[in-house]
Every structure is written in C-alpha cells, then in structure tokens.
Amino acid sequence: MSVWNTFIWLIYPYICLTIFVLGHIGRYRYDKFGWTSRSSQMYESRILRWANPMFHFGILAVFMGHVMGLGIPQTWTDAVGISETTYHIMAVSVGAIAGFCTIAGLIGLLYRRRFTKAVLGATTKMDKVMYAMLGLVVVLGLINTVSGVATTYNYREGVSIWFRSIFYFNPQPELMVVAPLSFQLHGIFAILLFALWPFTRLVHVFTAPIGYIFRPYVLYRSRDDHEGSRARRRGWDKVDTIPRRR
Amino acid sequence: MRIMAQMAMVMNLDKCIGCHTCSVTCKQVWTNRSGAEHIWFNNVETRPGQGYPRTYEDQERWKGGWKLDRRGRLKLKAGGRLKNLATIFANPNLPGIKDYYEPWTYDYENLTTAPAQEHMPVARPKSLLTGEDTSITWSSNWDDNLAGSTDNTHNDPILKKIGDQVKFEYEQAFMFYLPRICEHCLNPSCVASCPTGAIYKREEDGIVLVDQDRCRGWRQCVTGCPYKKMYFNRKTGKVEKCTFCYPRIEVGQPTICSETCVGRLRYLGLMFYDADRVLAAASTPDEHDLYEAQRQVFLDPKDPEVLAAARAAEIPEDWIEAAQRSPIWALINTYKVALPLHPEYRTMPMVWYIPPLSPVVDVVTETGEDGESHTNLFNAIASLRIPIDYLAELFTAGDARPVDLILRKLAAMRSYMRDINLGWDTNEAIAQAVGMTGQEMKDMYRLLAIAKYDERYVIPSAHYEDAHKLENVATECSLNVDGGPGMGGMGGMDASFGADPAVGSPSTPSRPEGVRINLLDWDGTGTPKGLFPSSSEQAEKGGSA
Ligand code: SF4
Ligand code: SF4
Numbered sequence: 001m002s003v004w005n006t007f008i009w010l011i012y013p014y015i016c017l018t019i020f021v022l023g024h025i026g027r028y029r030y031d032k033f034g035w036t037s038r039s040s041q042m043y044e045s046r047i048l049r050w051a052n053p054m055f056h057f058g059i060l061a062v063f064m065g066h067v068m069g070l071g072i073p074q075t076w077t078d079a080v081g082i083s084e085t086t087y088h089i090m091a092v093s094v095g096a097i098a099g100f101c102t103i104a105g106l107i108g109l110l111y112r113r114r115f116t117k118a119v120l121g122a123t124t125k126m127d128k129v130m131y132a133m134l135g136l137v138v139v140l141g142l143i144n145t146v147s148g149v150a151t152t153y154n155y156r157e158g159v160s161i162w163f164r165s166i167f168y169f170n171p172q173p174e175l176m177v178v179a180p181l182s183f184q185l186h187g188i189f190a191i192l193l194f195a196l197w198p199f200t201r202l203v204h205v206f207t208a209p210i211g212y213i214f215r216p217y218v219l220y221r222s223r224d225d226h227e228g229s230r231a232r233r234r235g236w237d238k239v240d241t242i243p244r245r246r
Numbered sequence: 247m248r249i250m251a252q253m254a255m256v257m258n259l260d261k262c263i264g265c266h267t268c269s270v271t272c273k274q275v276w277t278n279r280s281g282a283e284h285i286w287f288n289n290v291e292t293r294p295g296q297g298y299p300r301t302y303e304d305q306e307r308w309k310g311g312w313k314l315d316r317r318g319r320l321k322l323k324a325g326g327r328l329k330n331l332a333t334i335f336a337n338p339n340l341p342g343i344k345d346y347y348e349p350w351t352y353d354y355e356n357l358t359t360a361p362a363q364e365h366m367p368v369a370r371p372k373s374l375l376t377g378e379d380t381s382i383t384w385s386s387n388w389d390d391n392l393a394g395s396t397d398n399t400h401n402d403p404i405l406k407k408i409g410d411q412v413k414f415e416y417e418q419a420f421m422f423y424l425p426r427i428c429e430h431c432l433n434p435s436c437v438a439s440c441p442t443g444a445i446y447k448r449e450e451d452g453i454v455l456v457d458q459d460r461c462r463g464w465r466q467c468v469t470g471c472p473y474k475k476m477y478f479n480r481k482t483g484k485v486e487k488c489t490f491c492y493p494r495i496e497v498g499q500p501t502i503c504s505e506t507c508v509g510r511l512r513y514l515g516l517m518f519y520d521a522d523r524v525l526a527a528a529s530t531p532d533e534h535d536l537y538e539a540q541r542q543v544f545l546d547p548k549d550p551e552v553l554a555a556a557r558a559a560e561i562p563e564d565w566i567e568a569a570q571r572s573p574i575w576a577l578i579n580t581y582k583v584a585l586p587l588h589p590e591y592r593t594m595p596m597v598w599y600i601p602p603l604s605p606v607v608d609v610v611t612e613t614g615e616d617g618e619s620h621t622n623l624f625n626a627i628a629s630l631r632i633p634i635d636y637l638a639e640l641f642t643a644g645d646a647r648p649v650d651l652i653l654r655k656l657a658a659m660r661s662y663m664r665d666i667n668l669g670w671d672t673n674e675a676i677a678q679a680v681g682m683t684g685q686e687m688k689d690m691y692r693l694l695a696i697a698k699y700d701e702r703y704v705i706p707s708a709h710y711e712d713a714h715k716l717e718n719v720a721t722e723c724s725l726n727v728d729g730g731p732g733m734g735g736m737g738g739m740d741a742s743f744g745a746d747p748a749v750g751s752p753s754t755p756s757r758p759e760g761v762r763i764n765l766l767d768w769d770g771t772g773t774p775k776g777l778f779p780s781s782s783e784q785a786e787k788g789g790s791a
Contacts, residue, residue: 032459038483042343052335118375209441217438221446
C-alpha cells in the first residue's frame with residue numbers, strides 16, 4: 001500500500017478524530033460562552049421557516065442512516081432476515097429522500113445567508129468554511145446514495161468495515177483503497193469536517209436539549225452554588241473568612 | 247408550606263413623568279454593547295400604545311405565558327415539551343428584529359471629513375445590521391406621549407380588547423406611562439420554556455437569571471415570556487434579561503432603575519410566599535380571580551407560623567425583619583393599592599403597579615371642577631369607563647372592581663390630605679368611604695408621598711459570610727452615630743440620602759440593635775454592651791452560620 005493510502009485511510013482519520021474529541025473537550029471547558037447555535041432567525045424568518053427544519057430533520061435522518069449503514073454489520077441484518085436487496089432498496093430510497101431534503105434545506109439556508117444583508121453581516125469566516133465543507137460532504141454523500149441504484153459496490157462490505165475498524169483500533173485501510181472514488185472523497189471531506197467541527201457553531205449538536213422532556217418546568221438554583229457556572233479551579237478560592245453553610 | 251423569599255418591586259404610576267432616566271441608566275449599566283442595542287431591560291411605554299416590542303401583549307399572536315388546557319391544567323401557551331423541541335429549528339412565534347427596531351448609528355465621521363461645500367454636512371443614519379444608509383422608522387419609544395397615535399395606537403392590543411367604544415369617546419384622550427422590567431415571576435414561563443435549563447430562579451431571593459454559559463440560543467424563552475423581557479443578543483447568540491441588578495441587591499443597594507428614578511416611584515422589598523401554592527394559584531380557573539389568588543400565595547411575615555417556617559428554612563433573621571418592614575407587603579396587602587401587570591398570563595409576576603389616578607384627575611380639572619374634591623373624583627371614577635377599563639385590562643384581566651376601589655382610595659387620600667395640608671378640619675367620612683381610618687390614610691400617604699430612601703428600599707444584603715457582622719462591631723468610625731459629626735450624621739439633611747446604602751444609614755434597622763457602640767462614650771471600665779458579640783449571639787451563629 002502506498003504511503004499516501006496509509007496516510008489518508010489510517011493516520012489522517014486518527015489525527016482528525018483526536019482533534020474532534022480534544023477540540024470539543026477544550027471548547028467546552030474554556031468557551032462555554034461561545035457554545036451556541038448562533039441563530040439568525042431574528043433577521044430573517046420567511047425562508048428559515050421551511051428551510052431550517054427541512055435541513056435539520058433531513059440531516060437527522062441522514063445521521064440515522066449512517067448509524068445503520070456504518071454502525072450495524074451486514075451479518076446482523078442478515079441474521080434478522082433482511083436480505084441485501086431489501087436493505088439496499090430501503091437505504092437508497094429513504095437515503096435519497098433524506099438527502100434531497102437536506103440539500104434543499106441547505107440551499108434555502110445558504111440563499112438567505114447570502115442575500116439577506118443582515119444575515120450575511122452576521123456570518124463569520126469560520127461559518128463560510130463550515131458551510132463549504134458541509135455542502136461538499138452532503139452533495140458527495142447524495143451522489144453515493146443515488147449512484148447506488150446503478151453500481152454494484154456494496155459499501156457494507158467495504159467502507160463500513162473500514163469505518164468500524166478505526167474504532168476497534170485494528171484499522172483496515174486496504175478496504176478504502178478499493179472503494180469507488182466518490183466514496184473516498186465523501187470519506188476524506190467528512191473526516192475533515194469532523195476535525196473542523198469543534199471550532200464551528202456545529203458544536204450545538206452536542207448540547208441538543210433532550211433532557212427538557214424529563215425535567216421540571218421551573219428550576220431553582222442557589223446563589224451559593226452558582227458564583228459562576230464553572231467550579232472554582234485550584235488556586236482560585238474565594239476569600240472566605242468563615243466557611244458558611246447558607 | 248414551602249416558604250421562599252422573593253425580591254419584588256412596586257411602581258406608583260401616578261408619579262412617573264416618562265423621563266426614561268431609568269431606561270437610560272439601566273442601558274448604560276447592562277446593555278451598552280454591540281449586539282444588545284435593542285435590549286432594554288427597562289423600558290417605559292406610553293399607554294395607550296403598542297408597547298415594546300410592538301404589540302407584545304397580543305398573546306394570540308406571540309403565544310407567551312401559560313394557559314389552562316381543557317382539563318384545567320396549566321400549559322405553556324406556545325405548546326408542550328415535544329412541540330417546543332420540534333419548533334427549535336424555526337420558532338413560529340419569535341419577534342423579528344423589526345418588531346423591536348433596526349438598530350442604527352450615525353455617520354459622524356462625515357461631519358469632520360466632508361469637503362467644504364455650500365450646505366452643512368450631515369451625519370446620516372446607518373443601519374447597524376447592514377452598515378448601509380437607513381431611515382429610522384421605529385424605536386423602543388417611538389410612540390412616546392402618543393406621538394403618531396392616529397397611525398399607531400389602534401394597534402394597541404389592550405384598546406382592541408376594550409373595543410369600539412373607544413373610537414367615538416376618544417376625544418377624552420388619556421395617557422400615562424408604564425415603566426416595565428422583567429417581572430421575576432413566581433411561575434416563570436421563560437424558565438419553563440428553556441429547553442436547556444439555562445434559566446433559573448434563585449432560591450434565596452427569587453431573581454430570575456440566565457446562565458450565559460449554558461444558554462444555547464434556542465430562543466424558546468423569548469416566546470415563552472409574555473412580557474417579552476427575554477431578549478436575544480444578535481451578536482452573542484444568547485439570551486439576556488433584566489437581572490434585578492443582583493450585584494447591587496446582594497449588597498443591599500436598590501436596582502439602578504430604582505436608584506435613579508426621577509419620580510422616586512419605585513419601591514423594593516421582600517415578599518415571603520408559599521412555593522407549594524403557586525401552581526394551584528396560577529391555575530385559578532377564572533382570570534378575574536388571579537389577582538386575589540396571587541395575594542393568597544404571599545405569607546404574612548408577622549404570622550408566628552410563618553416565622554417558624556422561615557426559621558426552619560434557614561432564612562436569616564435580618565431577612566425576616568426586612569420582610570416585616572417590606573413596603574411591598576404594605577402596598578399589596580395592608581393598603582391593597584398595588585396590582586400585578588397582566589395576571590392573566592398566569593406567570594405570577596412580582597413587579598406590581600399602583601394604577602394612576604391622573605387620567606381621572608386630568609378630566610376633572612379640565613372641566614374646571616375641583617380635582618381634589620373626593621366627590622368630584624368619585625363621580626368621575628364612576629363615569630370614566632374607558633380609562634378604568636383600560637387599566638383593568640392591564641392589571642386585573644379586565645375586572646374593573648379592584649381598579650375602581652384603588653382609584654377611590656387614591657382619590658380619598660388626595661382629598662383627605664388636602665384638608666390637613668390646608669389646615670382645614672379633617673373629614674373622617676372621606677376615609678370611611680373607602681373603608682379606611684384617618685390614621686391609615688395618613689400612613690398610606692406617608693408611604694406613597696414622602697417615604698425616604700430607606701423606607702422605599704428595604705433590601706437585606708446577601709449572606710456571603712459572617713465578616714459583615716464583625717464589621718458592625720468595631721471597625722467603623724465611632725463618630726458615625728446619629729447626629730454625630732461623622733459620616734452618618736448629616737444634620738438637618740435627609741440623612742438617608744447621602745449615606746452609602748451598602749453600609750446602611752444609621753437609622754437602617756437591618757443592623758441589629760445594640761451592636762453599634764461609640765468608643766468615645768466608653769470610660770475604659772467594664773464592657774459596654776455590644777463591644778463583643780453576646781454569647782447568645784455566638785451560640786446562634788454557631789447554630790446557623
Ligand atoms: S417577566 Fe421575567 S420572569 Fe416572568 S416570564 Fe418574563 S422573563 Fe421570565
Ligand atoms: S425614571 Fe422614574 S419617572 Fe422617569 S420614566 Fe423611569 S420610572 Fe418614570
């Protein structure tokens with residue numbers, strides 16, 4: 001295997017994954033204040049009203065599809081009696097719908113970002129890089145899904161096994177070397193997107209407020225427990241004359 | 247009983263001159279930043295008028311606050327938890343920046359860099375959103391003093407409620423100012439709609455705050471708050487709100503808006519309430535009963551049972567004492583002249599208002615009649631339906647009776663006190679006509695008209711540590727005593743005015759009696775009372791500190 005292939009399917013994923021994990025930890029520790037979705041709905045909501053849910057629900061479906069396709073081995077689906085053809089038809093049809101929704105939503109969002117002046121003014125450089133990367137990855141992904149109708153490549157015997165092998169720390173880069181070019185490109189840019197992730201507004205994904213369903217409506221906090229939301233670090237103790245309980 | 251303490255405010259609307267000093271000082275302190283231009287923790291609205299943001303009171307449109315579902319249970323008006331999460335990507339009820347106003351600045355540079363020309367150079371308004379030339383069409387008080395009322399005022403959601411009678415009786419125009427801050431509600435719908443749980447009510451004093459490190463900008467609270475006192479900062483992507491100036495309150499100082507209020511119309515103090523009864527009170531079926539229901543949630547700080555509960559809940563003694571002296575308690579419960587703003591939103595707001603008598607007085611005096619005669623005023627109150635219905639829509643969900651009664655009390659006080667001030671015979675019948683005694687009239691007059699700094703603001707400081715108690719023992723200037731030559735004795739001047747409220751003026755009883763000593767008076771023998779903390783005090787400290 002060439003040096004290039006070893007680098008791109010073995011070393012590069014680990015580097016990016018490390019950046020992804022450490023980046024999030026670091027950002028959460030040191031930039032909680034910057035951790036937000038930075039909504040621009042206040043400036044423009046006519047397009048956002050349809051485009052944003054379309055994009056987000058689309059990409060949630062796409063994510064679930066990836067969990068299925070990359071995370072669950074083919075042997076498992078075989079075991080519960082889902083044949084490869086059934087799986088394939090399902091994946092391509094649902095995947096295509098989700099993919100198109102995502103792209104249509106993304107186009108709407110990019111349109112308003114470009115042509116609503118106030119929204120454009122609120123766009124940072126990092127946003128632009130992130131949108132470019134996200135758009136590229138989504139488009140390449142949709143190409144892969146749609147081309148699944150014509151080609152015979154079964155990614156569940158290639159890309160998926162490689163993907164899981166990374167997390168087993170028993171990487172099998174050779175599987176990616178033989179994958180079709182569009183799959184390779186989708187992989188390369190997706191990995192890069194993950195490396196950028198912690199430094200963009202995409203971090204908001206990891207604080208999706210699922211807990212809302214279960215918590216009481218009105219929350220109370222004591223002033224004492226909350227002199228700043230971070231725990232005091234060593235060496236930064238307050239000047240307390242007498243330890244107090246209240 | 248789950249007793250909790252709440253810092254609360256009452257504003258006496260008759261005294262508001264609409265000067266916006268409170269808004270400006272508040273903005274200088276809290277929201278004088280890029281991204282926060284449209285954020286007015288304190289704003290002053292001319293009523294009738296649309297308010298700020300425009301038509302915020304129209305809850306059929308903005309869906310703020312709570313409602314009762316078919317089975318009589320309390321639900322967020324914007325929808326349940328799942329709906330909240332489902333609309334997180336596009337909130338259908340979010341005010342746009344245009345519902346506030348487009349923030350702007352002026353191109354001042356042009357004034358100095360423009361070349362010599364025939365006409366004066368001008369500083370053009372520039373939009374802060376796009377950087378381009380803009381024309382200013384709205385702001386936080388664009389309709390001040392009924393400006394442009396023919397174009398705007400018909401959009402006032404309250405006028406719409408009281409209906410078409412306004413149109414033909416509109417010649418009897420009336421007007422008053424409504425300063426507004428966050429209500430620091432007992433049942434805050436902003437807290438309830440925050441998906442992340444970043445907003446919370448402080449256990450100690452009930453102040454509602456946003457944890458800026460946890461807010462993720464989902465902006466559901468902006469919809470949730472019916473008073474639209476949750477503001478999305480367009481730069482930081484986080485939501486900000488009135489903080490009740492908690493850093494000042496914690497050291498016993500009034501909020502900036504109160505401190506700088508030109509009309510001296512704001513009162514601050516503690517209220518004890520029973521947190522276990524809040525939900526039931528907020529679920530009261532008839533909107534008209536909500537005012538009374540909220541009053542029933544408050545606990546009398548002089549009631550022995552309440553006192554026992556307060557001590558069991560480790561509420562410090564000086565807080566209990568402050569609750570007993572609270573002007574808020576007096577205005578809401580003793581004199582019953584303060585009303586909550588929009589109780590029908592069911593958030594149990596804690597900034598209350600004394601409705602203004604001035605629209606009534608104005609009408610009477612305009613007709614050339616005696617505006618200080620109680621009979622004239624009583625008759626006017628009985629006949630001036632529009633201003634009274636309007637006030638009722640603001641303060642009692644449309645029930646005119648409480649407003650009527652309060653205005654009659656204010657009218658009676660006006661008339662009764664005039665007799666005293668002019669040296670005429672007092673007429674007890676005036677007081678009795680509104681169910682009060684002459685002494686009560688005088689006491690109420692004192693609180694409403696001449697209450698000094700430390701009567702208007704009764705704020706116990708927060709308990710950081712016991713060091714404060716030591717300060718009181720011997721670390722202060724011993725000349726600083728009543729009438730003494732030190733800082734505290736300001737002779738004939740209003741002593742409380744100059745004294746640093748954080749330290750407390752000499753007459754501030756939040757300092758335990760007998761603790762202040764004057765070393766100059768000490769002959770060197772024996773131990774004067776208060777030189778050392780008494781052993782009982784120490785025991786108490788050991789028990790609760
Ligand atoms: S008035 Fe204040 S406490 Fe009440 S719902 Fe609005 S933001 Fe929350
Ligand atoms: S400073 Fe006082 S008098 Fe002036 S507008 Fe504000 S509340 Fe009214």
